[in-house]
Amino acid sequence: xxQHQQPERPITKAYNDGEFLNSPDARVIRIMAEYIEPTxxxxxxxxxxxxxxxxxxxxxPAEYTARTIAAIExxxxxxxxxxxxxxxxxxxxxxTKHLMGRYYADAVELSxxxxxxxxxxxxxxxxxxxVVCTGGGPGIMEAANQGAHLAGGESIGLNISxxxxxxxxxxxxxxxxFEFHYFFMxxxxxxxxxxxxxxxxxxxxxxxxxxxxxxxxxxxxxxKHLPIVLYGSDFxxxxxxxxxxxxxxxxxxxxxxxxxxSNDVHDAFAYLTESLAKFHQL
Numbered sequence: 002x003x004q005h006q007q008p009e010r011p012i013t014k015a016y017n018d019g020e021f022l023n024s025p026d027a028r029v030i031r032i033m034a035e036y037i038e039p040t041x042x043x044x045x046x047x048x049x050x051x052x053x054x055x056x057x058x059x060x061x062p063a064e065y066t067a068r069t070i071a072a073i074e075x076x077x078x079x080x081x082x083x084x085x086x087x088x089x090x091x092x093x094x095x096x097t098k099h100l101m102g103r104y105y106a107d108a109v110e111l112s113x114x115x116x117x118x119x120x121x122x123x124x125x126x127x128x129x130x131x132v133v134c135t136g137g138g139p140g141i142m143e144a145a146n147q148g149a150h151l152a153g154g155e156s157i158g159l160n161i162s163x164x165x166x167x168x169x170x171x172x173x174x175x176x177x178x179f180e181f182h183y184f185f186m187x188x189x190x191x192x193x194x195x196x197x198x199x200x201x202x203x204x205x206x207x208x209x210x211x212x213x214x215x216x217x218x219x220x221x222x223x224x225k226h227l228p229i230v231l232y233g234s235d236f237x238x239x240x241x242x243x244x245x246x247x248x249x250x251x252x253x254x255x256x257x258x259x260x261x262x263s264n265d266v267h268d269a270f271a272y273l274t275e276s277l278a279k280f281h282q283l
Contacts, residue, residue, distance in 0.1 A: 031182065031183075032183060032186060035181055035182065035183055035186040036186060036189070039179050039190060042176070042177070042179075043194075046129075046155075046176055046177065047126070047127070047128050047129050048128075048129045048132055048155075048157070048177065048194070049128040049129065049130055050128070050129070050130035050131060050132070050194060050195070050196040051130075051131070051132045051133065051134035051157060051194040051195060051196065052115050052119070052131055052132070052133055052134065052195075052196065052197045052198070052199065052273065053134045053135070053191050053194065053195045053197070053198045053199070054108060054112065054133060054134070054135045054141060054142065054145035054198075054199050054201065055135075055136070055141070055198065055199070055200045055201065055203065055207050055210045055211065056104065056108060056140060056141025056142065056144075056145075056200065056201030056202060056203045056207055056232075057101075057104075057140045057141055057201065057202055057203035057204055057207055058136075058138045058139050058140040058141070058142065058203075058206075059098075059139075059140055059204070060098075060101050060102065060104050060105050060140045060141055060144075060201075060202070060203075061098065061102060061105065061140070062102055062105045062106070062144075063099055063102030063103065063105065063106065064102075065102075066095055066098050066099040066102055067099060069095055070095050070096065070099060073091055073095060101202065104141065104144075104201050104202055104232070104233055104236075105140070105141065105144045106144075107201075107232070107266050108141050108144035108145050108148065108199075108201055108232075109144045109145070109147050109148040109151070110148060110266045111145075111148065111199065111232075111266045111269055111270060112133050112144070112145040112146070112147070112148025112149050112152075112156075113148035113149070113151050113152045114148075114152075114266070114270045115131065115133060115148075115149075115270065115273065115274075116131075116132075116133055116148065116149040116152035116153075116154035116156070117152045117154070118131070118270075118274055119131030119132065119133075119154065120152070120153075120154055122278075122281075122283050129155070130196055130281065131196060131197075131277065132149075132154070132155055132156060132157055132177075133145055133146065133148065133149040133154070133156040133157070134156065134157035134158075134159065134191070134194055134195075135156070135157070135158055135159070135173075136158070136159055136160065136161065136187075136206075137157075137158025137159055137160035137161075137169050137170065137173055137178065137179070138158075138160065138168060138169070138170060139168070139170055141201045141202075141203065142158070142170060143170035143171075143172060145199075146158060146170055146172035146173050147170075147172040149172070150172040155174040155176075155177060156172065156173060156174055156177065157173070157174070157177040157178075157179075157194070158170065158173030158174075158177065158178045158179065159179050159181060159187050159190055159191065160178070160179060160180045160181065161180075161181045161182070161184060161187050162180060162181070162182055188210070188213065191210070192214070192217065192223060195227060196225075196226075196227070196277060196281075197227065197228045197229070197230075197273050197276065197277055198214060198227065198228075198229045198230070199229075199230045199232055199269065199273070200214075200229070200230065200231050200232065200260075201232045201233060202232075202233045202236040202237075202240075208240075211231075214229065215229075215256075215259055215260070218259050219252075219256055219259060226276070226280040228261065228272065228273055228276035228277065229259060229260040229261065230260065230261050230262075230263050230269045230272060230273060231260050231261070231262050231263070232263050232264070232269055233264060234262050234263065234264040235264065237262065243257055244257075
């Protein structure tokens with residue numbers, strides 16, 4: 002009698018096969034899942050637009066760095082020699098970080114004001130077009146989510162799995178807290194949701210998001226009305242010399258009109274709300 006070979010492992014439907022779904026062969030399925038699941042969730046919760054905040058994960062509240070500075074100063078008073086020099090170097094770094102803490106407070110306040118304004122222009126059961134959205138992590142992202150929370154509003158967190166820095170902050174609305182693996186899919190949702198964008202000081206990630214955004218608008222790959230605020234004029238003027246780029250012919254003078262520079266919460270709020278109210282006929 003013919004013997005039938007037993008399968009190497011129990012037969013499983015492909016969509017229940019964890020090993021397959023996490024393999025390189027199923028990458029396109031995972032990409033589709035990262036698009037379909039958030040899209041379905043936004044539809045369920047009537048979210049059709051957002052005011053997106055970008056900025057550094059490393060900026061901390063000024064009161065936090067003030068406490069750390071006080072602790073280091075006490076250590077300096079009790080140390081000598083090489084240890085004292087190390088503490089002094091740490092103190093210099095912390096003082097710089099303390100100065101950057103103003104941007105945390107400004108992000109909280111701007112987000113709070115935007116959320117209150119958005120709630121006034123959203124009727125019960127209607128589409129939510131001005132929900133604050135961040136990358137979901139610490140720093141400026143946490144500050145913006147916190148501002149929305151203080152205003153009693155919802156906010157979105159588009160997290161990304163990274164080996165360091167990135168973890169969901171406590172102020173994101175539970176139903177709008179997402180975890181992405183693919184950077185490009187996360188960026189797609191930032192752009193898809195955005196009715197306005199605010200870019201605070203930041204590092205490689207923020208600069209990447211800023212430059213991709215400006216490129217998409219400049220090349221008209223993004224054609225929707227999209228007010229953009231570069232927040233923190235002192236930072237941006239030092240880090241990126243936009244006028245010099247015009248002088249060297251790398252960008253056109255009109256490209257400087259793609260964004261609004263601001264160093265004040267109320268100026269940024271006025272620019273954003275006037276632009277949004279005019280375009281959305283509020």
